[in-house]
Amino acid sequence: GNSVTQMEGPVTLSEEAFLTINCTYTATGYPSLFWYVQYPGEGLQLLLKATKADDKGSNKGFEATYRKETTSFHLEKGSVQVSDSAVYFCALNDYGGATNKLIFGTGTLLAVQP
Amino acid sequence: EAGVAQSPRYKIIEKRQSVAFWCNPISGHATLYWYQQILGQGPKLLIQFQNNGVVDDSQLPKDRFSAERLKGVDSTLKIQPAKLEDSAVYLCASSGGRGEEQFFGPGTRLTVL
DSSP: OOEEEEOOSOEEEETTOOEEEOEEEEOSSOOOEEEEEEOTTSOEEEEEEEOSTTOEEEETTEEEEOBTTTTBOOEEESSOOGGGOEEEEEEEEEEETTEEEEEEOOOEEEEEEO | OOOOEEEOSEEEEOTTOOEEEEEEOOTTOOEEEEEEEOTTSOOEEEEEEETTEEEEOTTSOTTTEEEEOGGGSOEEEEESSOOGGGOEEEEEEEESSTTSOOEEOOOEEEEEO
16 A cells, blocks of 8 residues: 655754655655644644645645655755644645545654753 | 644543544635554555545554544544554644645544553
8 A cells, every 4th residue: 555654863963953754655656745844832734745746835834755766755954943843744645535644754853952 | 823732632531441633624625634653754644535435544543543524624533442442642633635735633642551
């Protein structure tokens, strides 16, 4: 079945460091890909998405490119801030008939130190 | 615009007791989802409603879990009887339709002792 694998955390960085969180997927067909963020005490929020191969999603300085050849959707940010500390989830949209469920990776905790 | 509302935010119960969670989706959203997020794992879909009909409940443990969405708006998820392994965060999400963005509520954290 369809699945998502993302790098384990926690990832600890100093402010202004470069961030990469790896995500690879297994899917039949051509799913849409997403990054969700969960700040402490809050619900999941959509960070960015890409709906087809070579699309680049971007938001709040974060970027991820849909790479069909490597089945990857790695999250990057050039300069992280303390306020980026959160759990990041990679996900794909598993279309199956009328269903529209999201399949998530296990999440990666990012801790940014001042 | 109000987001997805859930209550309670926290619940602690003994095993074999019953518990119910409530979700109010974003106004006008036809599709409602319940996800279970066990500590250290990503959310997993339990059930998806389209209006008041069930679209997917293949991952719902039907011997103990039930859900309903009366009148196609609010939804309740019930567990009876609860087991230790049901300890998790239960997330409700809604979307305007198939293929549209899913908006998540803050979740209900359940602890079963």
